[in-house]
Amino acid sequence: MAYARSRMLCAAARLGVADALGDEVRGVDFLAESCQADADALYRLLRALASIGVTEETSPEHFRLTPFGKPLRRDVPDSVWAAVIFWADLLADEWSLLTDCVRTGKPAAQIRDPRIPSRWSxxxxxxxxxxxxxxxxxxxxxxxxxxxxxxxxAKVVADLGGGGGSLILAVLGLNPHLRGLLVDLEPSVDAARSGFAQEDPALRCELIAADLMQAVPPGADVYILKHVLHGRRDAEAITILKNCRAVIPQNGSLLIVEFILPSLVSHADPQLESHLMSDLNMLAVTGGRERSEREWRVLLESAGFVLTEVYPVGTDAPMVRNVGILEAKPAKE
Known part of the structure; x- marks a missing residue:
């Protein structure tokens, strides 16, 4: 029943319950009209949400949002609305086919009945x-x-598949001598552009639209791939790595920032559990996988690199918790 809470939060997010409540105490009838929901069914949801601390019933059939529930609103700076929809709805649709993904080794998109569209589509x-x-x-x-x-x-660092650009800006901010390249698909680069202020270190970073499966832009001596390859099957990951190998200088470095699985899972471990859940998420959603150090080494060697060092990254930041940096160098020709 662990999925039940996520479905409750997802229903609240989809219906816009938190936005309808705002900072006020609201009656169920008002909320039902605002959310276009059945009043009795909505009351039952609000009551259940109150039991986990998202809402509070102040008087019979009147509710307000708690501080814990406030991030469900779309209009607050720390909104989790998109994350709830993403994990508890869009990706949960793929996870519902996990049994068949394990049976076939294929992601959900390849085994879903083509007559049944995905929630994502x-x-x-x-x-x-x-x-x-x-x-x-x-x-x-x-x-x-x-x-x-x-x-x-280093002189020029390229963040490949760098999304919004936070990683490359962090690197440039700590290294004033560097220039940077932020490389991603055109929609991602366009989305990142507005976040790049007209001041250092953003002025030292060039934004480049590119498909890494086709080619990697030259011009850097350090290339970074953070949480890019775990979303790819081995053959696709090797293609991207070979495209990196084609442009990286012989004395350059490739940095892969990923979870690194242990070679043996011998006991319960809550932190490791999150990595292995991510591995199953890749199986169901993208066809990719999380990998052990040995698997990373084999993958890199297949693309003409040598794994030279693994650097741990210690942080409590949720986006980069428990990752490692795999440093690779071009193999001698």
């Missing part, structure tokens, strides 16, 4: 929700990655 806001959830952490959350590797001898 039916939601016109799916792409904007994705971009709101992924790659939008503040620059300071990426400081631990920027500090974990020595960029002092």
């Amino acid at each position: 039916q939601d016109p806001g799916a792409d904007s929700i994705f971009h709101a959830v992924m790659g939008t952490a503040p620059v300071e959350d990426y400081a631990s990655i920027a500090e974990a590797w020595d960029f002092s001898r």
Whole structure:
């Protein structure tokens, strides 16, 4: 029944319950009209939400939002509305097919009955929700990655698949001598552009639209891939790595920032559980996978790289918790 809370939160987010409540105490009839919901059914949802601290029933059939529930509103700075929809609705649709994904080794998109469209394909806001959830952490959350590797001898650093640009800005902010490249698909680059202020270090960063499966832009001596390859099957990951190998200088460095799975899972571990859940998420949603150090080494060697070092990254920031930096160098030709 662990899924029940996520479905409750998802229903509240989809109906706009938190937005309808705002900062006021509201009656069920008012909320039902605002949310276009059945009053009795909505009351039952609000009552259940109160039991987990999202709402509070102040008098019979009158509710207000608690401080804990406030982030469900769309109009607050720390809104989690998009994240709730993303994880508890759009991706839960893929997870519902996990049994068949395990049986076949294929992602949900390849085994779903083609007559039944996915929730993702039916939601016109799916792409904007994705971009709101992924790659939008503040620059300071990426400081631990920027500090974990020595960029002092680098000249130009390229963040491949860098999303909103927080990681490259963190690296540039700590290394005033560097220039940067933010590389991603055109929609992501366009979305990131508005967040780049006309001041250092953003002025030292060039934004480039590119498909990494086709080619990687030249011009850097350090290339970073953060949480890009875990979403890819081995063959696709090798293609991207080979495209990196084609442009990286012989003395350059490739930094892969990813979870690194242990070779053996011998006991219960809550932190490791999140990585293994991510692995199953890749299985169901993208066809990719989380990998162990040995698997990363084999993948890199297949693309003409040598794994030279693994650097731990210590941080409590949710977007980069428990990742490592795999440093690779071009293999000698």
